[in-house]
Amino acid sequence: MTGIVLGSGLGPLADAVEVEREVAFADAGLPASSVPGHAGKFVFGKLASAPVILMKGRVHLYEGHTARDVTAGIRWMAEHGITRLILTNAAGTLNPAFSPGTWMMLSDHLNLTGESPLVGADFIDMSAAYGADWRASFRASAASSGITLHEGVYAGLRGPQYETPAEIRMLRTLGADAVGMSTVLETIQ
Numbered sequence: 001m002t003g004i005v006l007g008s009g010l011g012p013l014a015d016a017v018e019v020e021r022e023v024a025f026a027d028a029g030l031p032a033s034s035v036p037g038h039a040g041k042f043v044f045g046k047l048a049s050a051p052v053i054l055m056k057g058r059v060h061l062y063e064g065h066t067a068r069d070v071t072a073g074i075r076w077m078a079e080h081g082i083t084r085l086i087l088t089n090a091a092g093t094l095n096p097a098f099s100p101g102t103w104m105m106l107s108d109h110l111n112l113t114g115e116s117p118l119v120g121a122d123f124i125d126m127s128a129a130y131g132a133d134w135r136a137s138f139r140a141s142a143a144s145s146g147i148t149l150h151e152g153v154y155a156g157l158r159g160p161q162y163e164t165p166a167e168i169r170m171l172r173t174l175g176a177d178a179v180g181m182s183t184v185l186e187t188i189q
Contacts, residue, residue: 001051003082005058005073005186007089008038014054017045025057030072031065033057042077053077060181062160067115070182071189087187091180092162094172095152104150105138106130109184110176113158117189129187152177156184 006013025032025040032040038057045052055073059065074085093100107130118124135151142149155171157163159181163171171179 001053001081002084002086003053003055003074003077004047004086005055005088007058007087007182008035009090010088011039011056013047014043014056017043017047017052017054019043019045021045025073028076030076031059031069033059034063035060042073042080044080053080053082058182058186060160061113061115061158061185062181067113067117067185070185071117074186074189085186087183089180089182091154091178093178094155094168095150095177098150098152098177102148102150103142104152104154104178105135105142106154106183106187107135107151108153109187110153110155110171110174111184111188113156113184115158115185117185124188126188150177154183155179157181 004013021044023042023044025042028042035057040057043054043056045054055077058073059070061067061070077085091104093102093104098104109129139149139151153176155174155176155178157179163179168179
């Protein structure tokens with residue numbers, strides 16, 4: 001089963017799901033988001049006949065949540081049977097070759113949040129966090145659907161403020177193609 005975290009603006013994807021049941025974050029014992037448009041629920045069902053759990057909304061560090069809170073929904077979906085995870089988000093483009101509103105698949109990330117959901121001496125290898133085979137499959141699917149799909153490095157920051165011009169220059173110097181306030185901690189989890 002595939003888990004899909006629906007980032008800002010992607011909630012309507014749930015309309016394409018043959019819904020079997022819904023579970024509110026609160027009913028799952030998870031914190032709810034205070035961000036408008038983040039519904040705060042899991043949707044179980046079928047998307048193009050494939051079993052999925054959609055996570056409609058997420059919580060963020062900038063709402064005062066811990067890294068463990070931010071990733072609690074990922075652990076919950078894993079406990080309920082997902083074996084694959086697709087993370088989506090709305091991000092700001094840093095790469096001038098990527099027009100706003102286009103799609104970018106992550107090839108790597110910069111965790112600039114100062115946080116990790118992991119605790120202890122288990123040193124997890126993050127060198128293949130965005131697997132080459134998985135990305136090749138997405139590239140092929142996008143191409144067959146006529147979707148232009150960029151690939152790049154995502155910089156994850158705490159927020160809630162947007163970046164200053166100096167911070168944008170720094171992020172570009174570090175090799176970031178896009179910037180946002182989610183996704184990185186969920187990937188680490």
